[in-house]
Every structure is written in C-alpha cells, then in structure tokens.
Amino acid sequence: MRTIYGLISFLSIFALISCKDKPDKKSDSPSMKKKEVVYQVFTRLFGNTNTTNKPWGTIQENGVGKFADFSDKALSEIKGLGVTHIWYTGVPHHAVINDYTAYGISNDDPDVVKGRAGSPYAVKDYYNVNPDLAIDPSKRLEEFKQLIQRTHDAGLKVIIDIVPNHVARNYEGKTNPEGVEDFGASDDTSKEYDVNNNFYYIPGEAFQVPKWEDGYLPLGGDENRLADSKFEEIPAKWTGNGSRLAQPHFNDWYETVKINYGVRPDGTNDFDELPEAYRLKDYKDHYEFWKHKTLPDSWHKFKDITAYWLGFGVDGFRFDMAEMVPVEFWSYLNSNIKMINPDAFLLAEVYNPSLYRDYIHKGKMDYLYDKVELYDSIKHIMKGYGWTDHIPVVQKGMADIEHHMLHFLENHDEQRIASPDFVGNAQLGKPAMVVFATISTSPTMIYFGQEVGEPGAENAGFGKPTRTSIFDYIGVPHHQRWVNNKKFDGGQLSEEEINLRDFYKRLLNFTINSEALMGEYQEIHFYNKDNTEGYDHRVLSYVRWSDHEKLIVVSNFDVHNQYNFNLKVPEDVVSKWQLSDGEYNLDEALYGEVKKTLNIINGQGQIQVELEPLQSYIFNIKE
Known part of the structure; x- marks a missing residue:
C-alpha cells in the first residue's frame, strides 16, 4: 500500500536530496559483503495451478497456493535464480472470505474486506498465519514453520510483512501467546485519543460502510449473509489512511483501522523525541535510549509481535507504509529487533525523499524502496520520454545513502513491465534490470513471475488488471507455465520466456558473486x-x-x-x-x-x- 508521491517534481526532489547529513561511516558501510537479492513472492499465488480465473472466483473455483507448494525443488530453483532472501508476502493472518469457523476463526464481513481473498495488509491476527495457505488449517503454524526450515535448508533467508500503521477493522487475536493482550482490549473508547489506546475513536458515532462507487459491489454482487452494507463498530474508529469519518470514502482504506503510537490528533507527540545526535549512533545506543522510558502501549505490542516471529525463525521484515508511523517508534522497534538478531533484514516502504535519511539513520532501517528516485526515472526512460542523463544525477544525490535504497522494477503495488499500462513488453525491462542490479551496493528485488514476463492481465475481481491481484483468488498464467504442474522446471514456457528467465538468472548470479558491485x-x-x-x-x-x-x-x-x-x-x-x-x-x-x-x-x-x-x-x- 502506498500514498501518492509521484507528483513530486524532479526539481523538488533534487532540492530535498541536496540537504543531507553525513552519516557515520560504520553504520553506512556495506562492509564488503556480497550483494543481496530479494525474491518477493505472493505466497497464496505461487503454487496455484488452477487456470479457471473467474472474476471474483471462490477458493474452490480459482484455487489457492499453499506453504507446501514451496518444495525443496521449488526453493532450489529460486535459489539458483541468484536469490538470497525470499519475501513471503501475505503470511500473517488477514481477513478472508472463507468459512474457517470449524477452526475457531470468525467469518469476515465482505463489507470490510477488499476482494474475496482479502488484502494482506489488513491483518486480523498477528500471532497466526493465513489459514488459506495451510493444507490443514488447524496446523497452519506448524506448516509455516516447516516452510521456514525448508527455506533455510535451501540456503535462503525468510522475510515477512509487518504492518504497524493499521490492522483489519475486525482484528481478533485468537491465538495470542499467554499474557499478550489483544489490540484495543483495554482502550478507553469514550475518548478520541489516549496515549495508551491502541486505536483512535469517534465517540458517539457508529461506523458506516462506504458508499460503493463505479458499479462496485462486495464479492462482485454474489450473495453472502454478511454482505448487507452493515458492519457493527461502536464507536467508529479512524480508518487506516487517517480518515476521521465514521463513514470513510470508498477510496479510503476502509477495511483497516489506524494504530495509535502516541501521536495526538493535533499532530503533537506523547513520547520523547530522539535527539539529533542519535543519527550517528548504532542500534545498541538506540536500544539503551528507549530501555527505561515510559512508552505508548502500541509500541510494546509490535515489539512483542516481531520478537515472536524472530523466535519462529523469520530473518527479517518488510514494513508497510513506514512513513505513516513516527520515526522514534522505528528507532525503538528496530533496535529491539537488532538486539535479538543483529543481521535481521529490515526493509521499509517509504516514498517521501525528504524522509529517507531520517528513517535510515534515526529509524535504523536497513533498506528503503528506491521508488520516487530511481524507479520512477527509469520507468520514464522505458516508456520513451525519459533520458538516461537523469540516472547519474539521481545516483549522485543519493550517494550518502545508496547502500540503503533497495532497487526493484516490479512488486505487488507496481504495474507489471509486460502490462500495456507500463510498456507492454517484458524485454524492455532488461537494460533497466542491469542498471538496478549493478549501479549501487544496495539489494535488488524481483517479483515472482517477472523473470518470465508475467503481464498481470487477469480480471480477478477487486481492482483492475496491470498488477497481479493481491485481493482475490487467481492464477498467474506465465508463472504457472514455469511451475509446470509443480515440477518447477519451466516445462511449459515459450522459448522467449525461457530466454528471459535465463537472462535474469545470469544477471542476478553475477551480482551476488561480484566483489566490485560492493565497491x-x-x-x-x-x-x-x-x-x-x-x-x-x-x-x-x-x-x-x-x-x-x-x-x-x-x-x-x-x-x-x-x-x-x-x-x-x-x-x-x-x-x-x-x-x-x-x-x-x-x-x-x-x-x-x-x-x-x-x-x-x-x-x-x-x-x-x-x-x-x-x-x-x-x-x-x-x-
């Protein structure tokens, strides 16, 4: 998920990046490690071999992939592509339209769920995983733990999503560890704000479902006893993107509620600010700074969540919409994570260039998306109206933080290269990928199916094609040809697709073995x-x-x-x-x-x- 920063002009970007501080060399140095390559995979889509692709299709009609689909063979092939880390997107239990009441899971209301399979960024239970992904939903945590072990055995590291800015509107922690209180359980709902409330409230008003627009109906209009344009929430909570309306707009993140980190409604803070000197201090100093301070309850809750998953064997996290959460919280959370695992891989979604250095140096992020700078510049070049002259200028402006700016050409939010709305031809991604992978010391990321030219053309239901759907049950045709009925050998690929994947394989393997690319x-x-x-x-x-x-x-x-x-x-x-x-x-x-x-x-x-x-x-x- 993201807000829109694409309208920032190049001139304003240059003005922002010219005002930069000088970090300590120790914290910024890549230390001559080899390049890292992240393979982002939408977990429920990876192993799905069903080709029905009915818009708004059910899990029975369109199928769903499982943790078990990541077999030793599949993981070996991903590793062989030149990958060091897998980001398993959509693992934490989020709201879905499927009946799991037999497993003690409440049904989710289509009026506050986007799509039929649900958004992975509307997390319903942070201490469990999506039941859709398990062969036996009663053993879903065990099946995920087995996947972590297989991934590690393949020589790969595991990243999952954490979404601190918001949770599902129907959050319900059914499997909290002993002593862990659920979000909002102790909130004083008579107040709009209290420093230890987990949510913001609209006292005296009940939540109302948005007015549907553009012919949209939940589940595409299919009958469901809960799809009645009603959802009980009294009092109403603020919506995830910050809307303070009891009836959020259709384009708001109406399926989520915003987490309170001690930021008052007027924008002032109920926590200590991090002194500027801490830009130059390491995570151990940040940990000591926060260790004995009184902090908002939500800070502790997310610290406990990340510690839980680190204990599970997860090697790192991708943080959704990090810039909507105070940088001081990130200092606290990330220093606590690093105290458990100093090598944890911490990647954040941040789109505002004026915030990059704060979130790296004060927030102790390892990596941020290089979206507004390099990605947008190269996309313009690929579409035919940008000049390569812009790329060296961007790199010069990012020189002090270049190691921290993760490069990608596709992810779940972006249009597929082969989509007509991008350039309509996966081959145009080749020079861009060479530049992304070799111009700096930062990690490179590719999105599953990118390596075989997936165009994201399917009408899955919620949303529009050009991006592979993250909201509905769907098959991913070009990727499925590589899966080849779970042989994972590319047996159904065309010659052009085989050659494209071979290009990615040669490029990425070179990058992870090159000393010069860390120089x-x-x-x-x-x-x-x-x-x-x-x-x-x-x-x-x-x-x-x-x-x-x-x-x-x-x-x-x-x-x-x-x-x-x-x-x-x-x-x-x-x-x-x-x-x-x-x-x-x-x-x-x-x-x-x-x-x-x-x-x-x-x-x-x-x-x-x-x-x-x-x-x-x-x-x-x-x-």
Whole structure:
C-alpha cells in the first residue's frame, strides 16, 4: 500500500536530496559483503495451478497456493535464480472470505474486506498465519514453520510483512501467546485519543460502510449473509489512511483501522523525541535510549509481535507504509529487533525523499524502496520520454545513502513491465534490470513471475488488471507455465520466456558473486556523451570496481536502434585503476562469448562497442 508521491517534481526532489547529513561511516558501510537479492513472492499465488480465473472466483473455483507448494525443488530453483532472501508476502493472518469457523476463526464481513481473498495488509491476527495457505488449517503454524526450515535448508533467508500503521477493522487475536493482550482490549473508547489506546475513536458515532462507487459491489454482487452494507463498530474508529469519518470514502482504506503510537490528533507527540545526535549512533545506543522510558502501549505490542516471529525463525521484515508511523517508534522497534538478531533484514516502504535519511539513520532501517528516485526515472526512460542523463544525477544525490535504497522494477503495488499500462513488453525491462542490479551496493528485488514476463492481465475481481491481484483468488498464467504442474522446471514456457528467465538468472548470479558491485562507482555517461560520436541519451554507462575486479557497464534502453561507438574510459578512472597504456582483454559477464579489448592510449581507455536494441554489457578487465 502506498500514498501518492509521484507528483513530486524532479526539481523538488533534487532540492530535498541536496540537504543531507553525513552519516557515520560504520553504520553506512556495506562492509564488503556480497550483494543481496530479494525474491518477493505472493505466497497464496505461487503454487496455484488452477487456470479457471473467474472474476471474483471462490477458493474452490480459482484455487489457492499453499506453504507446501514451496518444495525443496521449488526453493532450489529460486535459489539458483541468484536469490538470497525470499519475501513471503501475505503470511500473517488477514481477513478472508472463507468459512474457517470449524477452526475457531470468525467469518469476515465482505463489507470490510477488499476482494474475496482479502488484502494482506489488513491483518486480523498477528500471532497466526493465513489459514488459506495451510493444507490443514488447524496446523497452519506448524506448516509455516516447516516452510521456514525448508527455506533455510535451501540456503535462503525468510522475510515477512509487518504492518504497524493499521490492522483489519475486525482484528481478533485468537491465538495470542499467554499474557499478550489483544489490540484495543483495554482502550478507553469514550475518548478520541489516549496515549495508551491502541486505536483512535469517534465517540458517539457508529461506523458506516462506504458508499460503493463505479458499479462496485462486495464479492462482485454474489450473495453472502454478511454482505448487507452493515458492519457493527461502536464507536467508529479512524480508518487506516487517517480518515476521521465514521463513514470513510470508498477510496479510503476502509477495511483497516489506524494504530495509535502516541501521536495526538493535533499532530503533537506523547513520547520523547530522539535527539539529533542519535543519527550517528548504532542500534545498541538506540536500544539503551528507549530501555527505561515510559512508552505508548502500541509500541510494546509490535515489539512483542516481531520478537515472536524472530523466535519462529523469520530473518527479517518488510514494513508497510513506514512513513505513516513516527520515526522514534522505528528507532525503538528496530533496535529491539537488532538486539535479538543483529543481521535481521529490515526493509521499509517509504516514498517521501525528504524522509529517507531520517528513517535510515534515526529509524535504523536497513533498506528503503528506491521508488520516487530511481524507479520512477527509469520507468520514464522505458516508456520513451525519459533520458538516461537523469540516472547519474539521481545516483549522485543519493550517494550518502545508496547502500540503503533497495532497487526493484516490479512488486505487488507496481504495474507489471509486460502490462500495456507500463510498456507492454517484458524485454524492455532488461537494460533497466542491469542498471538496478549493478549501479549501487544496495539489494535488488524481483517479483515472482517477472523473470518470465508475467503481464498481470487477469480480471480477478477487486481492482483492475496491470498488477497481479493481491485481493482475490487467481492464477498467474506465465508463472504457472514455469511451475509446470509443480515440477518447477519451466516445462511449459515459450522459448522467449525461457530466454528471459535465463537472462535474469545470469544477471542476478553475477551480482551476488561480484566483489566490485560492493565497491566503488563512477559514472562515465556524461564524459561519453560529450566526447563519443554515436553515444546519446538512450545509452547509459558507468564503472564499478574493487581491489580485485574492475567492471565497465553499458546499457542500451532503445527498443529500436543499434548503437556503435568507441566507448571512452576517462583518464581519472584509468588512473584510479592504476592501468598503464596498452591492451587489456575483457570478459563479458552477461553473454560470455563476447570478447573485447580495452585499449589505453595516453591514459584514456577505449572499447569498440556494438549494442543491439535493449542490450547491455558488463565488461570485466582481465589483468
């Protein structure tokens, strides 16, 4: 889920990123680790082989994937793609339209559930998992624990979602550990706000279901005894996106309620502010700062939730809409997480560039989405109206936090590359993925099905195609061809899909084994644009290096035109690499069979390059 920051102009972004503090080197250094690659998978869709794809189809009609579908073979193939972490999206028990009353789970009301399978970001019980994902719902926690073990046995780490900003409107913790009180159980509902209330209230008013718009009806109009445009909630609570109306708008996050972190309705805080000096302190200092302070109850509840899942074997978390929660809370939560597991992988959804450094340095996030900066810039280039000139400018502005800005081209919120609403052709993602994966020391993320060109074309029910549905039971056709009736061998893929997956596999495996990609970066784009005939704004080039590896990366974003030019390596790069005049053989990491030479004449390097449309090269200097 996200708010809209896409309207921020590039000029305002540059103004924001130019005002940056200098972090301590220790906390920002990648420490020469290898690159990390996250495979985001929508858990209930991954192993579903049903191809019915009826809009608003039931679980019986359209099918659903299970934890068990992530077999040793499936996980081995994901690992072989060049992946280090799996983000299992949609694991915590969220509201669903399916009858699990036999297992002690209450039915969910379609009037406050989006879709039939429900939003994974409307969590109903934080101490259990989605019963849809289990072969035996009574043993769903055991089945998830087995999945964690299989994932670890495959050499992969496990990430799940935590959604601190809001919970399902019908939150009901049926399986809380002993001594854990449910959200809102002790709230004083006569007050709009109290520092220890978990929710905000609208005293004297009852919740009203939104007025449905654009022909929408819950469950597509299918009969359900609970789909009556009524949901009992007295008094009404604030909605997850901050709406204070007893009847939220159809476009509000009406299925959720906002969590209170001690932020008063007027925006002031009922907790200590974190001193500016803590930007430069590590998580242990942050932990000590909060250890003896009196804090809002919701802070403790989410600390206990994350500790529970760490104890389960989870290796990290992706935090939904982190910027809607105070940065001081993140300092508290993340320092507590790191005290349990210093290597925990902490990824946050933050879209406002002016907040990036606060959430990294004060909030102790490991990684943030690089959405408004690099993703939006490259999307414009892919769509044909952006210039590669913008990319080096973005990287320069992010230089102090580049390691923390996770790169992606698809995720569950974004349009599929192959969707007509994006570029309609998965091949156009190739140069973009090379840049995302090699331009910085940050992790790379891909979304399941991206590697075979999934277009997200299915009308699943709630919402519109272009994004693979996160709200309904549906099959994912291109991905299903790779699943191949759970053989997970790509046996039904077309030749083009096989070649696309092979491209991702070669690229990602190179990145996780490259020392240079955790080393230095310098753009050579503008030098070549000024000095190289035949080089223009549809091409991008830069260099990466470490003590033992020197890389030259060049990509062609043009879908129609070939480029032939004599790529220049500037004198200052040659000097930094301590190369003498002469001829150096080059290996090429993506295609292998391409053999080139780097000729250094009077301190300047030159490589004769022929780039086909959408082609990239990663040249490695052999000394």
